[in-house]
Amino acid sequence: MAEKIRPVEQMLELSDDEAVSAEHLDSQVQKAQEQLVQLKRQQEQIEKQKRELEELSRRQEELENGRAEMTDKLTRALVVLEREAYSVQNRLEQIRLARESFAQHLELVEAIDPRSWNPSDLHKELSRALSTVDDARTEYGEQRSRLQATGATAGEAPLPDVTSDAYEAHNGRSFSQWFQIGVALTLPLIIFGAIALALFFWMASK
Structure with a gap:
């Protein structure tokens, strides 16, 4: 432990035999300087530790803020994705x-x-065929409406309308309607031909 330095007043009251020599004073000054250097080093060490603690506190605060931010964003994103997945x-x-x-x-x-x-x-076959076509058209329209209700994605080609040209001919008549008209027009010829053929075979058999 460093020797305790006596007050200047006490030193002045000492006798010549007890007076501190010049060498002793130099030694005391040197010790004091060494103590100052040591205190300065300790102060620098304390300042360094202070800066490290401040940096640690800043990083901890950054961690808490980032954690809270990402927890909120990820939670909301999961809710949105759950809805999208269901859709x-x-x-x-x-x-x-x-x-x-x-x-x-x-x-x-x-x-x-x-x-x-x-x-x-x-007539029976024609009615059955027309019923098949009408059922297909009705089912097509219903399924198309359901698909439109669920929403089409970007770039998805829409289904053609039920009343598009693919299903209707000129003057607003459908294929089945034109087919019925054609059968109605040709039916008398078919019946006449059948009667004529029957008469021909009947006369040929005599």
């Missing part, structure tokens, strides 16, 4: 049902072959 799943289900329905009705419509009909059952 997408609902639309995919509607698309699946529409696809199955369209495939079934397409198979039935393509199976219509007037050339294979029995002339004696023409």
Whole structure:
């Protein structure tokens, strides 16, 4: 431990034998300077620790703010994505049902072959075929409305309207209507031809 320095007044009252030598004073001054250097180093160390603590506190505050921010954003994003996922799943289900329905009705419509009909059952076959086409048109319109209600995504091609040119001919008449008109016009000729053919075979048999 450093020697305690006596007050100047006490030193002046000392006798010559007890007076502090010049060497002793130099030693005391040197010790005092060393103590000042040590105190300065301690002060610098304290300042360094203070800066480190302030930086640590700043980073902790940054962590808390960032954590709170991202917790809020991620929570809200999950809610939005849950809604989007439900909407997408609902639309995919509607698309699946529409696809199955369209495939079934397409198979039935393509199976219509007037050339294979029995002339004696023409009215029955025609009514059945028209019913098949009308059912397909009705189902198409209903499924199209459901798909539009679920909302189309960007870049998705819309389904054609039920009353588009693909289903109607000129003057606003549908294919089935024109077909009925054609049958009505040719039916008398068919009946007349059948009667004439029957008379021909009857006369030939005599």
